[in-house]
Amino acid sequence: MKIAIIGAGIAGLAAAVRTASAGHEVDVFEANSYPGGKLSEFVQDGYRFDAGPSLFTMPQYVEDLFRAAGEDMEPHFQYQKLPVLCHYFWEDGTRLQASGKAEQLAQDMEHIWGVKAEKVLAYLADSRQKYRLSGRIFLEKSLHKAGTWLNTGVIRSMLMIPRFDLFTTMNAVNERYMDGNEKAVQLFNRYATYNGSNPYRTPGLLTIIPHFEYGIGAFYPEGGMHRITQAVYQLGQRKGARYSFNAPVEEIRVQNGHANGIRVGGEWRDYDLVISNMDAWFTYRKLLPGQPAPERSLHQEKSTSALIFYWGIRRSFPELDLHNIFFSNDYRREFEHLAVGKISEDPTVYINITSKYTPADAPEGCENWFTMVNVPYNSGQDWDALIAETRRNVLAKLSRILGTEVEPLIACESLLDPRSIESKTSSHLGALYGTSSNTRMAAFMRHPNFSHRIQHLYFCGGSVHPGGGIPLALLSGKIVAEMIASDY
Numbered sequence: 001m002k003i004a005i006i007g008a009g010i011a012g013l014a015a016a017v018r019t020a021s022a023g024h025e026v027d028v029f030e031a032n033s034y035p036g037g038k039l040s041e042f043v044q045d046g047y048r049f050d051a052g053p054s055l056f057t058m059p060q061y062v063e064d065l066f067r068a069a070g071e072d073m074e075p076h077f078q079y080q081k082l083p084v085l086c087h088y089f090w091e092d093g094t095r096l097q098a099s100g101k102a103e104q105l106a107q108d109m110e111h112i113w114g115v116k117a118e119k120v121l122a123y124l125a126d127s128r129q130k131y132r133l134s135g136r137i138f139l140e141k142s143l144h145k146a147g148t149w150l151n152t153g154v155i156r157s158m159l160m161i162p163r164f165d166l167f168t169t170m171n172a173v174n175e176r177y178m179d180g181n182e183k184a185v186q187l188f189n190r191y192a193t194y195n196g197s198n199p200y201r202t203p204g205l206l207t208i209i210p211h212f213e214y215g216i217g218a219f220y221p222e223g224g225m226h227r228i229t230q231a232v233y234q235l236g237q238r239k240g241a242r243y244s245f246n247a248p249v250e251e252i253r254v255q256n257g258h259a260n261g262i263r264v265g266g267e268w269r270d271y272d273l274v275i276s277n278m279d280a281w282f283t284y285r286k287l288l289p290g291q292p293a294p295e296r297s298l299h300q301e302k303s304t305s306a307l308i309f310y311w312g313i314r315r316s317f318p319e320l321d322l323h324n325i326f327f328s329n330d331y332r333r334e335f336e337h338l339a340v341g342k343i344s345e346d347p348t349v350y351i352n353i354t355s356k357y358t359p360a361d362a363p364e365g366c367e368n369w370f371t372m373v374n375v376p377y378n379s380g381q382d383w384d385a386l387i388a389e390t391r392r393n394v395l396a397k398l399s400r401i402l403g404t405e406v407e408p409l410i411a412c413e414s415l416l417d418p419r420s421i422e423s424k425t426s427s428h429l430g431a432l433y434g435t436s437s438n439t440r441m442a443a444f445m446r447h448p449n450f451s452h453r454i455q456h457l458y459f460c461g462g463s464v465h466p467g468g469g470i471p472l473a474l475l476s477g478k479i480v481a482e483m484i485a486s487d488y
């Protein structure tokens, strides 16, 4: 089969590896001059920055790609498990270095806050159990194919639904386990932001996310996050996939209900199958003019977006690690702001510093700070004003907690906001993770990995099932490749 893949984001790259490895003739068309989409990098004044994702979880899905391609991963891609997951800071001086070992974390939480260690361990065991029972249904298979629901393992999992905490919120589950300890609850509520959701609304089932870090682990790819893109891109090249950059696809041709070609650079090219890694919203709105779109699915609430200040810092901070969080005083209020399109004056600040693990990412004695706050998706806010105000608030907060003025330490600066996230990767409204998971039905309402109306048209990437984040984007590429293998 001749397959066209629209977009070389990590999901498109994964789909290319799998379909090329299955023997198909694969062409990938990318609008940008580089692969990776959000998972890209840039260098400024001697500082290297990963532009988007900074946390690497579920490395098994990268390993799985190499396995599917019949190659050994080790010579091409290495990563290490983090002994400490995150350094947490609060305004009242509380600090916690969250160990990657659950037992150690539990003991530290008991020591600092008096939360019983066995409660923390029971919570993480529950997280693991939910993942084991629901992971295969919600993440690894299409939710929109009858075959998924007829599988005996899935039927067994369905019987366990009452244990999934689907009818309560993540915050309620965290309060239940953490005896209402505010900081412990906040620490675990933060996991809702891993897919751009709100812990006070997202179902309790999302308490599976801590298991990804404390059960499976958090990892650092040698050389930084962008190495994931490079490794998967080069693997696809070795498997024979062909890549065109600066090649935005203009239209998908549909004849007699079948996708059978794409227009690039004004020219039509014939294909048997088309896979779109472009955001589903823009695939319909820009590439499929005149075709009916699945409006209900496209109008699902978007995930949050992000504001990132990439700062070269001319000093090093021994108290900081690869991942650092400076929590807001009132987490609920922060999410209330996000829900109405605003940014709280006291936002939680995340700093990622890859030079802690890859010293060459910053000049000697300096650090590369990827400083991020969660912000609402773009609904026409006055972003320039919001950014200026948030920058002031972030700098003041960091300076207070670190006990030193941060602004004079900034050697260089770049910015990413919801507008540039949309323009750089065609992500509707700048949402980081496609649609939010703020309702029980979110997983089912997300666009499927195929079109119900147009034959031979498939979808992968963060805006479709199973959702955003590198692991799920990789899984979407797998689901699409498996569907193609079974459909043809």
Ligand SMILES: Cc1cc2nc3c(=O)[nH]c(=O)nc-3n(C[C@H](O)[C@H](O)[C@H](O)COP(=O)(O)OP(=O)(O)OC[C@H]3O[C@@H](n4cnc5c(N)ncnc54)[C@H](O)[C@@H]3O)c2cc1C
Pocket (backbone or CB within 6 Å): 006, 007, 008, 009, 010, 011, 012, 029, 030, 031, 032, 035, 036, 037, 038, 039, 051, 052, 053, 054, 055, 056, 057, 247, 248, 249, 250, 277, 278, 279, 306, 308, 421, 424, 425, 426, 427, 432, 433, 460, 461, 462, 463, 467, 468, 469, 470, 471, 473
């Ligand atoms: C700031 C930020 C922080 C994040 N943090 C994390 C994290 O720590 N961990 C994590 O797991 N995930 C994180 N994510 C989410 C993660 O980056 C995404 O879910 C994932 O990279 C999405 O991959 P994708 O392939 O779906 O899409 P994208 O990366 O958006 O790629 C889509 C590609 O399609 C191309 N394209 C679009 N339209 C066309 C067209 N018409 N023709 C040709 N090409 C086209 C785009 O140029 C782009 O390259 C973060 C995202 C951002 C932005």
